[in-house]
Amino acid sequence: xxxxxxxxxxxxxxxxxxxxxxxxxxxxxxxxxxxxxxxxxxxxxxxxxxxxxxxxxxxxxxxxxxxxxxxxxxxxxxxxxxxxxxxxxxxxxxxxxxxxxxxxxxxxxxxxxxxxxxxxxxxxxxxxxxxxxxxxxxxxxxxxxxxxxxxxxxxxxxxxxxxxxxxxxxxxxxxxxxxxxxxxxxxxxxxxxxxxxxxxxxxxxxxxxxxxxxxxxxxxxxxxxxxxxxxxxxxxxxxxxxxxxxxxxxxxxxxxxxxxxxxxxxxxxxxxxxxxxxxxxxxxxxxxxxxxxxxxxxxxxxxxxxxxxxxxxxxxxxxxxxxxxxxxxxxxxxxxxxxxxxxxxxxxxxxxxxxxxxxxxxxxxxxxxxxxxxxxxxxxxxxxxxxxxxxxxxxxxxxxxxxxxxxxxxxxxxxxxxxxxxxxxxxxxxxxxxxxxxxxxxxxxxxxxxxxxxxxxxxxxxxxxxxxxxxxxxxxxxxxxxxxxxxxxxxxxxxxxxxxxxxxxxxxxxxxxxxxxxxxxxxxxxxxxxxxxxxxxxxxxxxxxxxxxxxxxxxxxxxxxxxxxxxxxxxxxxxxxxxxxxxxxxxxxxxxxxxxxxxxxxxxxxxxxxxxxxxxxxxxxxxxxxxxxxxxxxxxxxxxxxxxxxxxxxxxxxxxxxxxxxxxxxxxxxxxxxxxxxxxxxxxxxxxxxxxxxxxxxxxxxxxxxxxxxxxxxxxxxxxxxxxxxxxxxxxxxxxxxxxxxxxxxxxxxxxxxxxxxxxxxxxxxxxxxxxxxxxxxxxxxxxxxxxxxxxxxx
Numbered sequence: 001x002x003x004x005x006x007x008x009x010x011x012x013x014x015x016x017x018x019x020x021x022x023x024x025x026x027x028x029x030x031x032x033x034x035x036x037x038x039x040x041x042x043x044x045x046x047x048x049x050x051x052x053x054x055x056x057x058x059x060x061x062x063x064x065x066x067x068x069x070x071x072x073x074x075x076x077x078x079x080x081x082x083x084x085x086x087x088x089x090x091x092x093x094x095x096x097x098x099x100x101x102x103x104x105x106x107x108x109x110x111x112x113x114x115x116x117x118x119x120x121x122x123x124x125x126x127x128x129x130x131x132x133x134x135x136x137x138x139x140x141x142x143x144x145x146x147x148x149x150x151x152x153x154x155x156x157x158x159x160x161x162x163x164x165x166x167x168x169x170x171x172x173x174x175x176x177x178x179x180x181x182x183x184x185x186x187x188x189x190x191x192x193x194x195x196x197x198x199x200x201x202x203x204x205x206x207x208x209x210x211x212x213x214x215x216x217x218x219x220x221x222x223x224x225x226x227x228x229x230x231x232x233x234x235x236x237x238x239x240x241x242x243x244x245x246x247x248x249x250x251x252x253x254x255x256x257x258x259x260x261x262x263x264x265x266x267x268x269x270x271x272x273x274x275x276x277x278x279x280x281x282x283x284x285x286x287x288x289x290x291x292x293x294x295x296x297x298x299x300x301x302x303x304x305x306x307x308x309x310x311x312x313x314x315x316x317x318x319x320x321x322x323x324x325x326x327x328x329x330x331x332x333x334x335x336x337x338x339x340x341x342x343x344x345x346x347x348x349x350x351x352x353x354x355x356x357x358x359x360x361x362x363x364x365x366x367x368x369x370x371x372x373x374x375x376x377x378x379x380x381x382x383x384x385x386x387x388x389x390x391x392x393x394x395x396x397x398x399x400x401x402x403x404x405x406x407x408x409x410x411x412x413x414x415x416x417x418x419x420x421x422x423x424x425x426x427x428x429x430x431x432x433x434x435x436x437x438x439x440x441x442x443x444x445x446x447x448x449x450x451x452x453x454x455x456x457x458x459x460x461x462x463x464x465x466x467x468x469x470x471x472x473x474x475x476x477x478x479x480x481x482x483x484x485x486x487x488x489x490x491x492x493x494x495x496x497x498x499x500x501x502x503x504x505x506x507x508x509x510x511x512x513x514x515x516x517x518x519x520x521x522x523x524x525x526x527x528x529x530x531x532x533x534x535x536x537x538x539x540x541x542x543x544x545x546x547x548x549x550x551x552x553x554x555x556x557x558x559x560x561x562x563x564x565x566x567x568x569x570x571x572x573x574x575x576x577x578x579x580x581x582x583x584x585x586x587x588x589x590x591x592x593x594x595x596x597x598x599x600x601x602x603x604x605x606x607x608x609x610x611x612x613x614x615x616x617x618x619x620x621x622x623x624x625x626x627x628x629x630x631x632x633x634x635x636x637x638x639x640x641x642x643x644x645x646x647x648x649x650x651x652x653x654x655x656x657x658x659x660x661x662x663x664x665x666x667x668x669x670x671x672x673x674x675x676x677x678x679x680x681x682x683x684x685x686x687x688x689x690x691x692x693x694x695x696x697x698x699x700x701x702x703x704x705x706x707x708x709x710x711x712x713x714x715x716x717x718x719x720x721x722x723x724x725x726x727x728x729x730x731x732x733x734x735x736x737x738x739x740x741x742x743x744x745x746x747x748x749x750x751x752x753x754x755x756x757x758x759x760x761x762x763x764x765x766x767x768x769x770x771x772x773x774x775x776x777x778x779x780x781x782x783x784x785x786x787x788x789x790x791x792x793x794x795x
Contacts, residue, residue, distance in 0.1 A: 009073045018110055097140070194235075220565070227567060426462035608784035
């Protein structure tokens with residue numbers, strides 16, 4: 001394994017190699033060493049500082065060599081290198097924990113392997129290396145500050161033998177990756193766009209995406225339904241990857257159905273003989289093979305001994321499949337008796353495209369650390385339905401703790417042991433602090449400019465006590481282990497968000513009856529989104545309703561340097577009848593008097609042509625009131641009603657009722673922003689009309705007003721940012737259910753007096769070239785009759 005040159009080297013970290021080759025044993029994630037995440041870095045610095053002048057901290061090491069014909073640059077950073085006055089060398093590897101030091105020693109095989117690699121790499125930097133060197137593991141308990149050290153002496157020959165054996169095993173994977181990249185690259189160069197021609201706007205999107213990736217810029221795209229956004233984003237990204245302009249693609253969505261669209265787009269290209277490995281991630285609870293998702297060797301045969309078998313499972317899966325979907329992962333997990341979720345995460349390392357949820361990149365607690373822990377910037381993020389990302393990230397970065405939860409756990413935990421008593425002590429302190437807030441305030445909602453350090457101290461002490469309790473009860477079938485673990489993770493998230501707390505946040509106190517909660521409320525998610533997309537060289541945000549584009553570019557972490565693209569609809573605008581009924585107010589104060597007029601308008605709309613219609617409301621309460629009125633007046637009309645909570649099968653049954661061959665008119669009642677207003681593709685006569693009640697603005701609330709006030713101060717657009725833009729996005733999404741392909745024709749009816757205001761109409765797409773403003777049902781019937789007669793003549 002002598003050093004060579006002349007080939008493109010592969011850069012890889014020591015930790016990645018060691019963790020992949022030397023891991024062994026079981027999965028046991030019932031309780032992990034979460035606390036070390038928050039305190040570990042400071043402890044490292046403390047230990048290093050105490051070691052004196054002979055201790056050289058954070059030493060960067062790099063070693064270039066050839067393994068099986070592949071040039072590798074192995075790099076990493078030793079926590080410390082100690083050179084005694086006599087010249088003896090000790091490599092120090094520091095590991096911190098909030099659990100028992102006995103627990104961390106169980107993992108010493110991995111930690112020692114990492115230290116041995118650093119020892120060998122350090123010796124290779126010396127002209128006259130010593131015959132032996134020590135490897136020391138320093139284990140530090142974060143709460144008790146107890147330190148234990150274990151040391152091993154290795155000769156130069158022993159270290160070299162270990163290193164060569166390790167890298168020969170890893171070289172088999174590197175060889176697979178190299179050979180695959182050659183095969184993939186050749187296939188990409190021969191792959192053409194899978195259709196003989198582009199749709200209107202499709203080529204413009206593909207070109208913009210390719211140029212943005214090539215220039216390492218971000219792109220924000222509003223492209224109407226029908227352009228083929230998914231294919232237009234994937235195809236140029238794959239081409240760029242084939243030219244070495246990207247290392248891996250991530251296709252991120254908010255909904256499972258959109259992930260299937262990405263898989264279908266990839267199938268179109270693989271039908272042309274493209275070789276490209278993709279993996280679709282699924283949530284742990286949904287891909288788990290067992291009835292209960294309990295990740296411990298005592299409860300799951302797939303967790304017991306998982307790491308002994310998982311590498312063979314990965315090899316089998318990736319060598320025999322390119323398009324890897326969750327059902328395929330489950331099949332191979334059963335075959336090799338490994339955890340399907342962990343198998344999917346590991347397999348993703350060897351795939352070209354990862355398809356998954358937003359949280360795989362953006363969530364602060366569950367994002368894929370294995371991809372985003374180094375400085376590699378050769379990723380491309382393709383973010384579909386990007387209008388959903390704003391609220392998703394705001395929710396991800398908001399952390400809430402409530403008195404009721406603390407009091408509830410306090411009432412459950414009756415154990416008499418010392419650690420349980422400690423947990424109860426701090427539970428009382430935190431609950432009492434929140435109770436005092438409720439007693440001393442007359443208003444039910446307010447914000448604090450600063451976080452009370454006393455509260456933070458109490459929560460931190462409780463966190464440490466709960467950690468100690470969970471560690472002690474780890475293998476105990478405690479009746480309330482799950483409830484306490486859930487609270488522990490809530491506190492863990494709170495402390496994690498607290499580290500990022502800045503001017504983009506506020507502290508929100510909410511009092512509801514006997515309960516009081518304290519939230520770290522993320523007002524402006526732009527910074528955290530910007531931080532996450534910095535892991536990519538280019539991110540492409542796209543949606544049919546990413547308008548107004550400057551608003552979304554600003555709120556989704558963009559800058560003036562990032563590209564924007566607004567594309568027109570590819571469809572014939574004469575096949576859409578767009579009408580705004582401005583004679584009915586749907587403002588909250590006017591709603592009670594609007595039920596009957598709205599019911600009459602809905603009936604007028606659906607009476608013009610037999611078919612399937614959806615009507616959308618801003619809330620379930622409003623929906624219920626109008627539905628009752630409509631059903632009483634027009635019982636002959638067949639109706640469906642979206643329920644507040646629906647299973648996947650109930651949702652499928654609801655949509656299945658929208659059959660193109662229905663003999664009578666069908667009217668579905670649904671909510672704006674719900675499961676039937678986005679991502680639903682009812683082509684042709686399955687849906688011929690969408691009726692939208694209101695301008696969709698969120699309900700006036702204290703939280704939305706916090707957002708309003710923040711942006712009013714920032715850019716004087718507070719109401720638009722908090723209410724108008726989010727609301728109109730829901731309207732546009734619901735309206736987009738009607739025209740899905742060139743042959744579709746139908747009606748979009750907006751009901752709200754505010755559409756008489758140009759500020760709302762200016763947010764509607766240019767595709768609605770002739771938005772008709774009306775004030776009564778007679779005008780609606782006349783417009784609809786003329787429209788359908790014209791459509792019938794055209795055919």
